[in-house]
Amino acid sequence: MTAALSISGLHKTYGDDFVALKGIDLDVQPGDFYALLGANGAGKSTTIGIICSLVNKTAGQVKIFGHDLDSAREQAKALIGLVPQEFNFNMYEPVQEIIANQGGYYGIPRSVTLPRTEQLLKQLGLWDKRKVMAQKLSGGMKRRLMIARALIHRPRLLILDEPTAGVDIEIRRSMWDFLGTLNASGTTIILTTHYLEEAESLCRNIGIIKQGELVENTSMKQLLNRLDTENYVFDLKQETAVLPPADAGCAISLRDPTTVDVSFNKQQYSLNQVFAYLNHHQLDISSMRNKTNRLEQLFMDMVTTDRPAAKIEAWDDKRTNTQSTEASTP
Amino acid sequence: MNRQELWTAYRTIVVREILRFSRIWVQTIFPPVITTALYFVIFGNLIGPKIGSMDGHNYMDFIVPGLIMMAIITNAYSNVVSSFYSSKYQGNIEEMLVSPVPNWIILAGFISGGIARGLVVGIAVTLISLFFSDLRIENAWVMVTIVLLTATLFALAGLINAVYAKSFDDISIIPTFVLTPLTYLGGVFYSISMLSPFWQNVSLLNPVLYMVNGFRYGILGISDIPVGVSYAIIIIFIILLGTFSLSLLNRGIGIRS
Numbered sequence: 001m002t003a004a005l006s007i008s009g010l011h012k013t014y015g016d017d018f019v020a021l022k023g024i025d026l027d028v029q030p031g032d033f034y035a036l037l038g039a040n041g042a043g044k045s046t047t048i049g050i051i052c053s054l055v056n057k058t059a060g061q062v063k064i065f066g067h068d069l070d071s072a073r074e075q076a077k078a079l080i081g082l083v084p085q086e087f088n089f090n091m092y093e094p095v096q097e098i099i100a101n102q103g104g105y106y107g108i109p110r111s112v113t114l115p116r117t118e119q120l121l122k123q124l125g126l127w128d129k130r131k132v133m134a135q136k137l138s139g140g141m142k143r144r145l146m147i148a149r150a151l152i153h154r155p156r157l158l159i160l161d162e163p164t165a166g167v168d169i170e171i172r173r174s175m176w177d178f179l180g181t182l183n184a185s186g187t188t189i190i191l192t193t194h195y196l197e198e199a200e201s202l203c204r205n206i207g208i209i210k211q212g213e214l215v216e217n218t219s220m221k222q223l224l225n226r227l228d229t230e231n232y233v234f235d236l237k238q239e240t241a242v243l244p245p246a247d248a249g250c251a252i253s254l255r256d257p258t259t260v261d262v263s264f265n266k267q268q269y270s271l272n273q274v275f276a277y278l279n280h281h282q283l284d285i286s287s288m289r290n291k292t293n294r295l296e297q298l299f300m301d302m303v304t305t306d307r308p309a310a311k312i313e314a315w316d317d318k319r320t321n322t323q324s325t326e327a328s329t330p
Numbered sequence: 331m332n333r334q335e336l337w338t339a340y341r342t343i344v345v346r347e348i349l350r351f352s353r354i355w356v357q358t359i360f361p362p363v364i365t366t367a368l369y370f371v372i373f374g375n376l377i378g379p380k381i382g383s384m385d386g387h388n389y390m391d392f393i394v395p396g397l398i399m400m401a402i403i404t405n406a407y408s409n410v411v412s413s414f415y416s417s418k419y420q421g422n423i424e425e426m427l428v429s430p431v432p433n434w435i436i437l438a439g440f441i442s443g444g445i446a447r448g449l450v451v452g453i454a455v456t457l458i459s460l461f462f463s464d465l466r467i468e469n470a471w472v473m474v475t476i477v478l479l480t481a482t483l484f485a486l487a488g489l490i491n492a493v494y495a496k497s498f499d500d501i502s503i504i505p506t507f508v509l510t511p512l513t514y515l516g517g518v519f520y521s522i523s524m525l526s527p528f529w530q531n532v533s534l535l536n537p538v539l540y541m542v543n544g545f546r547y548g549i550l551g552i553s554d555i556p557v558g559v560s561y562a563i564i565i566i567f568i569i570l571l572g573t574f575s576l577s578l579l580n581r582g583i584g585i586r587s
């Protein structure tokens with residue numbers, strides 16, 4: 001099957017000496033929802049810029065659904081939609097005009113773009129604002145406007161560069177739903193984001209760029225499976241001052257009299273065993289939640305240290321501000 | 331893109347450009363009309379009668395073509411330089427760069443926008459001039475073609491300025507220190523036959539002189555320069571600047587990292 005995006009040997013050097021990309025090789029399959037992550041300055045935006053013809057590459061090859069960006073530029077570009085990181089529309093144009101004009105740049109006549117514009121604006125909750133100047137929109141509305149604009153020509157590959165930055169949680173969730181539906185309908189999506197829970201909940205595959213190199217390219221599931229440690233917060237029905245003992249594979253700490261943090265090695269223990277153990281020590285649980293985002297834990301490990309992701313340490317009580325007790329485990 | 335798609339893309343850019351300067355007509359259309367009307371009142375009505383005739387026409391009639399051409403030149407240039415630079419500054423030039431629209435269509439669209447503003451202002455100034463002079467057109471074909479070619483040339487110059495501009499200061503330096511002096515010294519207010527031979531020869535290095543005189547030939551039937559030479563100079567400059575502009579866009583100078 002022809003890859004939706006195929007990158008090989010992609011290099012980019014700014015000026016004489018700043019090497020932003022050091023030979024990226026990447027294939028994204030049609031229909032995928034792919035997360036491209038990396039710290040600031042890692043090379044994500046440069047990669048996206050090259051794919052979307054906003055940055056000139058130094059070397060390498062980029063193909064969009066088999067169309068080479070050098071030799072079949074028009075065909076390749078016609079298949080891509082970009083939602084950039086920064087607001088980049090004319091602030092002094094009405095919403096409807098911005099989207100319809102974008103369709104025009106793709107050669108789509110007004111008779112087609114106007115109904116599509118209406119459909120997209122309604123789907124994204126912007127129809128009431130169609131005649132408003134873009135500068136009058138809120139941050140969340142501007143983000144949705146950029147999504148609508150990127151979809152006017154019905155691209156097969158949608159690239160989202162931090163699409164939910166600065167957007168409140170309610171709108172972010174509705175955008176997730178919209179993007180999920182779009183992906184389910186067959187659009188391949190590449191997402192960069194600093195909200196790792198966003199990548200974890202939306203994306204099936206993931207690539208991590210570090211200092212201009214793709215250091216990870218795998219499925220989200222496989223990546224998360226490398227995480228040995230699970231961290232949970234348990235809310236208790238009754239206050240407690242004494243904690244049950246723990247061992248090397250499990251740490252228990254008291255955050256406050258009704259909240260307990262538990263960190264355990266999932267190779268050694270299951271969540272059922274943890275429940276049973278807490279119950280056995282008369283700790284009646286009312287609710288529980290994940291303490292930290294799992295992907296965030298892996299990501300931090302990959303981009304901030306040279307340790308491999310599979311060797312994340314079990315529990316670091318310096319991360320919390322709690323009393324801690326250790327003893328034997330279930 | 332096929333021919334129909336290219337036409338749609340071109341029309342989109344042109345209509346967008348026309349809507350842009352129409353929306354802000356108080357900044358784009360009105361000021362040059364007022365300024366030129368003041369020239370008509372002061373130079374034509376007040377000072378003109380004291381100067382007498384020039385090349386067989388009264389002074390007011392003599393300066394009308396030059397003032398119309400000055401308005402066209404300034405506005406064709408300003409429209410493209412400000413629009414293209416604003417697109418760079420706000421980032422919305424990327425809307426076109428990510429799309430399959432070829433660079434020559436982008437170039438043609440912006441240039442057509444500049445020509446459109448030049449024509450709108452030119453027509454408005456011409457209508458104002460009717461209050462002050464008895465304008466009769468000697469050669470409509472020459473007048474129209476010189477206007478279109480001149481507007482094209484200065485729209486191209488505006489685009490090159492915008493490509494290299496890194497701040498809003500950069501888009502006002504060329505109009506202030508190059509364009510205005512060239513226009514004022516390009517025979518708008520006088521015939522170069524009034525100058526000494528040395529300054530006549532220096533004036534011949536000024537490209538604006540050929541445009542003003544070509545236009546004056548179209549309206550009054552008089553010119554310091556043979557009209558064929560005017561056409562040749564303008565067309566050569568258009569080819570040079572057009573080729574250079576397209577190469578700048580193709581290389582992504584000022585618009586791609």
